[in-house]
Every structure is written in C-alpha cells, then in structure tokens.
Amino acid sequence: MTHIFASFFVFMFFNNVNAELVIDITEGNIDPIPLAITEFSTKDSDIKKISQDINNVINNNLERSGLFKMLPKSVLIENSLDFNKKPIFSNWRITEAQGLVHGRILMLPNNQLRLEFRLWDVLTEKQLIAQQLTTKKTNWRRISHVISDIIYQRITGESGYFDSRIVYISESGEKKNRKKRLAIMDQDGANHKFLTDGSYLTLTPRFSPAAQKIAYLSYHKGAPRVYLLDLNTGFQKVLGDFPGMTFSPRFSPNGKKIIMSLAKNGNSDIYEMILKSGKLQRLTSNRGIDTAPSYSPDGKFIVFESDRSGSQQLYSMNLKTKKKKRISFGNGRYATPVWSPRGDIIAFTKYLQGEFYIGVMFTNGKGERVVYKSYLVEGPTWSPNGRVLAFYSQFKKSKNNISSPKIKVIDLTGNNLRELITPSDASDPAWSALLP
C-alpha cells in the first residue's frame, strides 16, 4: 500500500515537473510606441510641399495622442522608401521603430490627389495595413487626419479621433464686460473660426452626432434659450418657446432628439424633445434640481445630476422603464456627467473641499478615479473614440489672482495632459464625432 502511495506521489511530482513553464506578465512598459513615418514619395515637384505638410500633420497628431513616439527625421535611415519594395527591417530595428509608415502621392486630373501608404510592424516584419485614398488637393489636411486615424486604429485597436472638430466658447475682454463667442476649430487647433459675433452671451455648445449642427444656450433677445445652429447653412433657430428657462442641451445618439433641462417656478427637470415635431416629453418630476443630462451611446439610458437626495449626485435612468438609480456615492458634489462614446465610462466634475476634479467612473458608479484637479475645472467632453477628455480649467496664481480659462486635453488614464492652443481664452469645449 505504501509503495502504491509512493509511486503515485512520484508520478504526480513528475507530472507537475513536466508541466510547461508559464510566466504571467502583469506589468508592462507604458512608454509611447516608437513609430517612423517617412515622407510620402512623389515625382511631382508641385506636391512635394504637400507631402511634407501631410507628414507633419500625421506626426503631430500621433505624437499628441501620447501613445506614439514619433522618430525625428534625423534618426530615419531613409527619408523616403520605394512604395513597392519591402523595407529592410533589420536596418529599421536599429532606430527602435516598432512601426513604419511609407507611401506615395500621385497627382490626378482635376486637382485630385491619390495617396497610397503602408504600415509595417518592424518587429514581426508584417504589413499591418495598406490603403489608397483620393481627395481634392485642397483637402490635404483632412486626408492627413484620416490617415492618422487609420494608423492609430490599426495599432491601438480603438477608432481614431483626429478627423474631428471642437466647438467652444471663446472669451475676451474685461471681467465686467466679458465677450463670449461661439468658436469652432479642428481638434488640433487648425481652421479656427468664430460662429457668433459676441453681441450676446453664448454658453454650453453641443455637437449633433453628424457634427453638422450645434445646440447651445444663448441670451439672444434677453431670455436664456437653447438654440440650434446649422453649420452648413449658418441658419439658427430657437428650440421651442417655453415659459421657463432651458439649458444643458445634448443631442440623442441618432440626432433625432434633444435632451435638456427646463426650469419652471424654481424647479428644474429634464425634458426630451423630438426635433422634427417639437414634441416635448418630461423625463423627471422631482422637487430637487435635475439637470446636465447625457445619453448613453445606445440611447437607452441617460445620466444626469440631481440634488434629490440632499446633495448633488449622479443618477442613471432607463428611458424605457423610467427607473432611476443613484451611481455616485463619494464625498463632494458631483456634476456635469458625460457618457463616453465607447459606452463603458462616465466622466464627471466633482467639487470637494475647495477644489474641482475631473473624474471617470464605470457606468455602474464603480471604479471612480480622478484624472485632473485644479482650482476650477469644468465641462468634460469626450473625444469621438472615448479615449481623450477635453475640459477647461483655471488655476490660482495667487490669493486673488486666478488664471484665465484654457482648454486642456488628457488621456482617460490621467496621462498626457496638454493645453489646446486657442486665439483667446477658452471655455466649455464640446468635441464632435468623427466627421462624416
């Protein structure tokens, strides 16, 4: 009997020993991925400058994302590669590059450009993507954003966000006579344009999902109202003429409805309006102040702030069952929740012990995390891929000296904080979806 046990023990031991070695890698290197982009080759000397510009825009986009380290031209082994030849990867590995992009530009009739590019994985020596794009010569900047998005998506797995725009409130003038204008620009700050002249106050602009319309709060004609501006036509109209004040507008994911707050007799509740018919439906009816609603990407839920429990907290609501659930339970006052386009996270503003925070949490309220804090931070908005947050902030220079508001962007992990350069002070940013 003892021998049986002994042999069993020995067998088990050997069996265990012969099991393959398994190593769990649970830590990694979060440094940006080194990427080399060579200038797109061209035979036409006229478009040599465009090729350089395209190269610069792509490099800047990917570098700004914080996820890539763009190798400088001085490090690149060859500044331009033959499009139809496989690169010599052993040479490129010396540069530390893990990804390599090269391409060519052809001039077509009618001022059209044809861009072809390849993305290679230098370490596995595999082609990750090869695409051909055609556009007008004048549209070179947009095509650069599109190529940036393709590279970003292929390497990270997430859709890109470079071919998008940001609308915001441009602020100028003295404190007592502050001019607030609606302005729009590409996500990298290019193509800046003012949409209103500043003769009346504008606040909280929001993009429609197709990024062609903007809903915003305006004091045009004295009373605060939600207006709708069509970017293509420049035409704007007031959204319903209600007895109370309307504010905090936001489009539904399909763009057919708008959700907003309507204040009547000192009480604020959330209403949903069908844009086509103008029909209004009340979603909350509570004595507390319910405001700042935001749709989930599938349009089935909303998240909003309310002081119904005594303190300002976040609530989610199933639009079908109308059931509401409190999701924030931490210390401080929670406000301006925004559902991520990715659907898994909600960004919010929090006020606690004299400081403001920008935070993120899962849609069930768990995993709350602060990504930025300052004297004043407000108005978080998501990039179209739900990876980056933009907001505006002010910091205390001294006891009575507060900095002017500026738009900042940060990765949802809390890394890669950058300021968005605008012609003047800026607040209330709203990020569009990817342009159609």
Added chain:
Amino acid sequence: MFFGFIKSIFFHISVIFSLFFFVNFINLNKNQIYTEIPIEIVEVSEETIVKKTSKKRIEEKKQTFVPPQPKSKPKPPEFSEKKIVKSKVKKKEKIKEDRLASILKSIENISKNNKKIDLEDRKETKNIVSKISSDKVTITEKDLIRRQFASCWNPPSGSKNIDKLQVLIKLTLDQEGNVLDSKLIGGGNMNDPFYRSAAERAMRAVRHPSCKKVKVPSKKYDSWKNMTLNFDPIIMQGLKK
C-alpha cells in the same frame, strides 16, 4: 585501645561510604532531572522534522507484530500437525525453541526487508526530489524572465474590456535562450480590433530586440525549452470593474 581504633575506622568508613552513596544518589537524581529536560526538548525538536520517520517506526513495529505477514506464514514448517504428533516432550521443547527462533528470524528478515525497501524508497524519492529541485525554475528565475518581458511589452492600457485582453504566447527556445518560435495560443477573437491589437502588442514584445534572448538558467533547459507567456493587462489597468 587498638580495638577501639579499628571500630572508629570502620565507623568512619561506613559514614563516608554512606555519605558518598547518598550524595551519588542525590547526584543521580539531579542528573536524571537534568537529562530528562534536554531529551524532551530534543524529542520535540525532532518531532517536527522527522515526524514521518517516527510514525514509520511505529508502523514498522506494528508490522513486525502482525501475524498474517505473507512471508512469515509459510516459513515455519514445524507448525504442521504431523510433526507435533510424532515429536516427544524434549522434541516439543526443541520445536518450541525452533519456533521461537524461526519467528524471530522471520521477524528479523521482515524488518530487514522492510527497512531495505524503505531505504530504497527514500533513496529513490531523494534522488527524484534532488533532480526536480535542480531542474525546476525557481521563483527568482521566473521573476527575472517576467521583468525582462515587462520591459518589452507595451500593454493596451485604457482599452475597453481590458479584462478580455489576456494574450497567451507559446515560446520555443534554443539552449542559449534564443526565441526560435512564438505562437499565439488561447484562441482569442482576432476579428475584435481590441484583441487583435493586444495580441500584436504581445507578439511585438517577444520579438523585441531586448527580449529575443530570454534570461533563463542555462542548466535547466528541459524546464524552459517550451514556455507560455501570459500577457494580462488587467492588473495594470486602473479602471478594473
């Protein structure tokens, strides 16, 4: 006078003897007391180490006194009824002596055999264990490999559904630790762009110039010639659900 002197000598000698024995007696008791304590301590300390052997000894003893031992049964032919009938009283005594002797012999044989087997078993197990302990990759060695790959791996931090982005890669190494082959295993969905990106990140890690030669203990080739790397970004992620 002389008689008295002899008497006193005897008396003194007897007193000295009695005193000597008494002191010795006391000393013996003391020694016994002193010796008992260290023995107890030794026993306690040995119990924790050689507990199994003491049990085995008990088992051995038990075995020796168990009559239905397969080897002891056929040994004594003197147990046969025929011989008992034929034999006389003297013979009976002799037989009894023989019986005892044979039983003792058989017991000795059994115990010797058992001891031999046990020793052989122990030797065998000792050899295996020593072989195993020398061949097995230690925690420190594993940690070295882990740290090497951690420096080469760019995890998909901040990605959606990070808990589903675990990637397993099987490596085949040559005797110097160079990666000969790397295969993606585990059957993740490569149509999911997030998983595909995570898988490609892991593949890039094993092809990274700093990780092409794995820091493995050279003498334990059989233990690491095939190894599986489990790239799991969930612990790194601050947004764990």
